[in-house]
Amino acid sequence: MEALRQFYGEVSRLTAEADLLKRERERIDLQMTDLSKARDKVNRDLAQIESQSLDLAKEYAARAQQPTTPPLSDDTPPPSTTANKQPSLEIDSDHITATPRSRSDATPATNTVPTELDIIHDNFPTVVFLDGAWSEIWCGRCGTNCRAPPHKLFITGADGLHKHWCRIHKDELIKTLDHAIGAARRRLVSATDVERMRAGEPPLEVAITMRLADDLVQRKAAALAAKTSKIPTPNDSPELGRATPDTATNGSRSLKRKEVAEDTAGSGLHGVGSTGKMTTYEQFQKVEAEAKVGGALEAKRRRTSVEHPNFTNRSPEEDEELQDPSWSVEG
Known part of the structure; x- marks a missing residue:
């Protein structure tokens, strides 16, 4: 009888443990179902993000293939033809040197999309997109597009032209950037030459020249004359005019x-x-x-x-010592 009771007690314990394990398995199965659903949701989100990234990359690739320069309007003739027909704004070519000196670095410009008044490359004159066309501009007062020798570097953009205007032409009443650009001389440049200059290559349709100021010689002569006038002369300093033997x-x-x-x-x-x-x-x-x-x-x-001996610079005492007694006159 005792053995039978122990047997039934053991069976009851094992049955209770089996029920407990079944409930634990059901709970784990439920958690696995939730995790599976969460995994599927994450996979769907990842697929959606990858699709959006691919579409964005395609859009940027299409934009990169489009030209960065603004297209010319249909009613506007090509810049090169207009430049040939219109009279040149240059007075003469005596102030133009043959070969400009490029800067130390010959790498292409990093800024591929210039702003309205930005320079396209340091090795070339100031070419800006102004009034709907690419134009080379230089000072309208003295006709220069570079710094004075021995620098021989081009003026850097419209800001450089404005600084030149305020520093060299101080007598101008209006010293604003708009006034300096409005008074500047211009020459049209084609879009092809702009692209070549932006890449650091010389243009094909226009000649790159370094324009020196029209009054450079006069200003140098005036500066030399002012420097020479500061040298004292015998008339300015009487002490310089009096020289002893x-x-x-x-x-x-x-x-x-x-x-x-x-x-x-x-x-x-x-x-x-x-x-x-x-x-x-x-x-x-x-x-x-x-x-x-x-x-x-x-x-x-x-x-x-x-x-x-030098007798031209004797003192009265030396004259008395050199006199001959035989020549003395008695009173």
């Missing part, structure tokens, strides 16, 4: 030494001209030669002063 003699002696040294250097001392680069040994030789010349002149001056 000693200072005149010393000045002439220094001038002679300088002339002898220049003649020695110019005649190719030791095989080296005045324009060549001298070595250390040749410099010592030159100094030695100048010292010999200076010593000879100094010795000659001393001999001359002993044999022929």
Whole structure:
């Protein structure tokens, strides 16, 4: 009887555990169903995002193949034809140099879509999209499109033209950007040449020239004259006009030494001209030669002063000492 009771008790325990495991399995199956649904939803979202990304990539690829320059209107003739028929705005070509000096970097411009007043490339003049057409602009006051020598760099865009206008032409009453652009000289440029210049290549239909200012020579001459006028003259400084015999003699002696040294250097001392680069040994030789010349002149001056004393600069005491007693007049 006892064994039968134990058997029924064990069966009851195992049955309870089996029911518990069944309920746990049902709960796990339910969770797996929910996770499967969530996985399917995530897969659908990923597929939708990939589809949108593909459509966006196709759209950007189509935009990249379209030309960046604005198309010409049907009623507007080609820029090259118009440029040939219209008279040139240039006064003359005397101020145009033959070959411009490009900048150190020859890489294409990074900005492929310029703004209205932006320069398309640093190696070329200011070409902007103005009034519905590509045009090269330069200063309408002095006719320059570059900085003054020795820089020889093109003015960088409309901002550079505005800075040039405010700095060089200070007498202008209106110094705004619009006024500087409105007064600028222009030359039409075709879209083909614009694309070539944007890529860093020379244009085919127009000549790239560096235009110097019309009044560059006059301004340089005025600056030189102003600089020369600052040098003091004997009239401006009376002290410079008064020279004693000693200072005149010393000045002439220094001038002679300088002339002898220049003649020695110019005649190719030791095989080296005045324009060549001298070595250390040749410099010592030159100094030695100048010292010999200076010593000879100094010795000659001393001999001359002993044999022929200078009586033009005596004091009254020296005159009394040199008088002969036999020539004295008794009162």
